[in-house]
Amino acid sequence: MTESPPPTRPWSAVGAGAAVVAACAVCCAGPLLAVLGGIGVFSAIGALWVPALAVLTVSAVLGVLMVRRRRRSACRTSGSSVDLGMPAPAPPQAKADPVHR
Template sequence: MNTRRPRPSRSGTAWGVGAAAVAACALCCAGPILAVLGGLGAVFAVAAIWVPALAVLALLAAVAVLVVRRRRRASNCRAGTGPVVLGLPAVPGEPDDITARADR
């Protein structure tokens, strides 16, 4: 005959650890979540009052982004003025080809 008694279930410990993890997460993440929600609420409150002004600001921001991107692209596509001397060491006994062309 089996004289062992079954071990009691320890599901209460798992629930306690889970509750502690949820509480720690809430303490850690509550500030940033409330800040984001508060910021969104403020933006929506201002948008409800000043819709035309915000539309103008959004249009100006879009134009500014396009202007900056166009200027960056134009400056990146300019051709160089001549050879670029990198200052790398030359092989002893042989003339430095780039420096010879730059001196002409």
């Protein structure tokens, strides 16, 4: 008599999938809530006081421009070469070779 194969357990794959989803939710919940909360706060401020939204927009644009300008100036190189103060190598001295005179 042949033995039948053991029954498959699809619940182990479902359990692994649930563990992955739970780990993702634990990892990503904080940043997602922070972004959504920030959007909600700015929307509430904009709804209550419209000039605040304009001030926030202008300050954000100015901040981006300042950061870009600082990064460009930090990465800029000088156009001329820099002298490192190293001595020049001495020219090779001619040796008297008795064979090739």
